[in-house]
Amino acid sequence: MDAYKFIKDAIILGKYEPGMRLGEETLAKELNLSRTPIREAIKQLEAEGLVIPLKRGVGVRHFTKEDIREIYDLRSLLESYAASQAAVNRTEEDLIELKTANELYEQAIHDHLQSDMTSIRKIVKVNQRFHEAIVSAAKNKHLHFHISKVVVIPIVFRSFYWYTDFHLQQSLEVHKIIFNAIENKEPERARIAMHEHIFQGRDNVLKHLDDIKISHLFKEEIK
Amino acid sequence: MDAYKFIKDAIILGKYEPGMRLGEETLAKELNLSRTPIREAIKQLEAEGLVIPLKRGVGVRHFTKEDIREIYDLRSLLESYAASQAAVNRTEEDLIELKTANELYEQAIHDHLQSDMTSIRKIVKVNQRFHEAIVSAAKNKHLHFHISKVVVIPIVFRSFYWYTDFHLQQSLEVHKIIFNAIENKEPERARIAMHEHIFQGRDNVLKHLDDIKISHLFKEEIK
DNA sequence: TATTGACTTATTGTATACAAACCAATAAAT
DNA sequence: ATTTATTGGTTTGTATACAATAAGTCAATA
Numbered sequence: 001m002d003a004y005k006f007i008k009d010a011i012i013l014g015k016y017e018p019g020m021r022l023g024e025e026t027l028a029k030e031l032n033l034s035r036t037p038i039r040e041a042i043k044q045l046e047a048e049g050l051v052i053p054l055k056r057g058v059g060v061r062h063f064t065k066e067d068i069r070e071i072y073d074l075r076s077l078l079e080s081y082a083a084s085q086a087a088v089n090r091t092e093e094d095l096i097e098l099k100t101a102n103e104l105y106e107q108a109i110h111d112h113l114q115s116d117m118t119s120i121r122k123i124v125k126v127n128q129r130f131h132e133a134i135v136s137a138a139k140n141k142h143l144h145f146h147i148s149k150v151v152v153i154p155i156v157f158r159s160f161y162w163y164t165d166f167h168l169q170q171s172l173e174v175h176k177i178i179f180n181a182i183e184n185k186e187p188e189r190a191r192i193a194m195h196e197h198i199f200q201g202r203d204n205v206l207k208h209l210d211d212i213k214i215s216h217l218f219k220e221e222i223k
Numbered sequence: 224m225d226a227y228k229f230i231k232d233a234i235i236l237g238k239y240e241p242g243m244r245l246g247e248e249t250l251a252k253e254l255n256l257s258r259t260p261i262r263e264a265i266k267q268l269e270a271e272g273l274v275i276p277l278k279r280g281v282g283v284r285h286f287t288k289e290d291i292r293e294i295y296d297l298r299s300l301l302e303s304y305a306a307s308q309a310a311v312n313r314t315e316e317d318l319i320e321l322k323t324a325n326e327l328y329e330q331a332i333h334d335h336l337q338s339d340m341t342s343i344r345k346i347v348k349v350n351q352r353f354h355e356a357i358v359s360a361a362k363n364k365h366l367h368f369h370i371s372k373v374v375v376i377p378i379v380f381r382s383f384y385w386y387t388d389f390h391l392q393q394s395l396e397v398h399k400i401i402f403n404a405i406e407n408k409e410p411e412r413a414r415i416a417m418h419e420h421i422f423q424g425r426d427n428v429l430k431h432l433d434d435i436k437i438s439h440l441f442k443e444e445i446k
Numbered sequence: 447t448a449t450t451g452a453c454t455t456a457t458t459g460t461a462t463a464c465a466a467a468c469c470a471a472t473a474a475a476t
Numbered sequence: 477a478t479t480t481a482t483t484g485g486t487t488t489g490t491a492t493a494c495a496a497t498a499a500g501t502c503a504a505t506a
Contacts, residue, residue, distance in 0.1 A: 034491045047270035257461045
């Protein structure tokens, strides 16, 4: 298996504690590979900022509350812009994908049962699909590239864990507004709605993050 | 010497043609290193998008006119935001650095002689210092991280080559406006000025880029 | 008891050898 | 003549060995 993907997934799933020292040898054994491909994977992950060099070896990067604030600011800036550009550049195909993603999202929320992890994961997935569709519709590959790097981080600290039914309902409404604005080619309305949407998410996360360390509440869901 | 730095500098200086196939062995020989550290460097550069995997080996990424448009859009978005945030978060120290950078910029432009490469490079350098100071003053490490990746690319295709005296004079004026806005804590004015500034740069580059390939007009300046 | 220094061990950095994949060119067959 | 197969050389992918360096440990001394 590909070392880069494996380690990245492991980080996203929270398999490794932030700050925890990962030895090359250990990772190599775990993956039945030699150190060489492991090192390359790590270099890539370093360049993406998911992993940092430690005294000896590397560690999953530990994100502070300050980081979270900064990342959401940045993400909001980028995705709001993507939404506005989507409203300008979207094709009919984009619109179809957007519509599908949103219908699936509505469905997933409808089917959702409080604190059922399977249905939460489903929601996370279709939510990602909707956001991805918007970024695609914006037709800017470089924007896309950078957003994809920024978006990973909230996943690492389990932002979705704190979704409440109220928040989900609210999200659904905003998604609809965003879709509508993009459909009707109203960039400014799309931008504002997206901005609001992401800040709702941010506030929701920050509320639950008063100096608890964000680590790993989902150990059981890791194979 | 560090392989990552070496190769990156070589790309920025235009030592390698875009799309040109770079073999690991060749690079290794050039640097008196084995392939192992070279491969790591390449993986990092790939993650930054400066280099792409080719049929055989890697190549310096070739940026099209479309890329340039996208990159400047993105850069403008990010740096305008940085300017507005700088106007909010700047400290007194930031202000001093900003002032210094701007005075050096004025000096450099004043000393500038048409098409003298040494003085052009001087201008480029202090210009970078000014922009860097703004991003620092914005106090958002993640924003900083992504801007630094975006900013490299215009350097790769020698945007400064086409600076005219008129453009330089214009730049100086805008720099002053930006500084002023940040000093007086006027985020919106800073944002707009920065946006305008970067778009002037963009238009200037695009004007000169009608499907010539941007490659490497400065071979002689490379050791 | 704390601190320094030497020694031991663990971990990364680099080189190199070999395996696998790939491209190209040439030869054979239709 | 055109297409397909085969083979040779080049280039990357992976493993492994060894060198360099940093960390940890324990004892000796202040």
